[in-house]
Amino acid sequence: MSSQAISLFKKRRSQYALGKSLPVSQNDVTHLIKQAVREAPSAFNAQSSRAVILFGAESQKFWERAKDELRKIVPAEAFAATEGKLNSFAAGAGTVLFFVDTDVVKGLQEQFALYADNFPVWAEQSNGMAQFAVWTALADADIGASLQHYNPLVDQGVREAWGVPAHWTLRAQMPFGSNEAPHGEKTYMEDEARFKVFG
Template sequence: MANPHIDSLKQRRTQYALGKSLPLSQEAVTALVQDAVKHSPSSFNSQSSRAVILYGAQSLAFWDLVKDALRKVVPAENFAQTEQKIDSFAAGAGTILFYEDQDVVKSLQEKFALYADNFPVWSEQASGMAQLSVWTALANAGIGASLQHYNPLPDAAAAAKWDLPASWKLRAQMPFGSNEAPFGEKSFMDDAERFRVFS
């Protein structure tokens, strides 16, 4: 049975070979990201997810912050390989920084004390759903992307550079751009190891 949503999910793949050409205007990409985040679910409709969309020099600046942070923890003899990897992310047209607003989480914990322990978990789930929504939307627009997790290394520097609220917690980074290489075959584990069905 054909299902447009499943077909869309199948288009979402990790792309490390990124270029700066985009099939959409910057304004259209921004609107796409905003709509994808806006319409992603969150517990209690908390809308805790935040996104910072960086283009061009601003995106390069973020990856420079990452490199600066990594220089402090990666041995000098290994840094060339690390730098090459970071440069591949910087080669794209932009980067989306995914945040979760901890003030929203704390407010829900205060209002619904019975579920206080769950709200941080649900916030992480909301972030994951926002990331998947954006990634799938980009893929369906012909834009390549990957999901990275260099937090918390660049968090303080990024917050200072873009004057972000202290309550915003960085959860992931998504470099995006043109697809400069084909996708390889994706393998899947056996369904019997992954699913249980009872009727």
């Protein structure tokens, strides 16, 4: 059995060799990201995922700030490798910052007290699905990307630089751009170790 969805999932891969030559316009990329986040599911239709989309110099500014924060904690003799990695993200055309709106979560906790402990978990799951939706949509447009996690080191700088509300909690960063190298092969563990089927 063939599936168009599975074919798209297979196309989504981590790309670390990014360039600035997008195959579609900046407006098209923005529209694509917005659509993907909108269509990602969420418990109680909470729609708690938020995104900040940075292009060009704004994206580079984010990675420079990340570099500044990491320089404070990474030993000097090891920083060259860290800097090289961050430079590869900054070499892309842009970065999506993914957030959870904790005000939405708190509101649901108050409204549905029986499920209060679950709403933060469900919000994280929804945010993960939004990240996957965006990544897959970008891959379908032949745009490379990877998923990074430099929060909470960069949180305060993000709030200051882009006026992000305090109740938006940064969860992940996705640098994206043109594919400047082939994707590596993905390996899979044995099905027997991963799945159980009954009936």
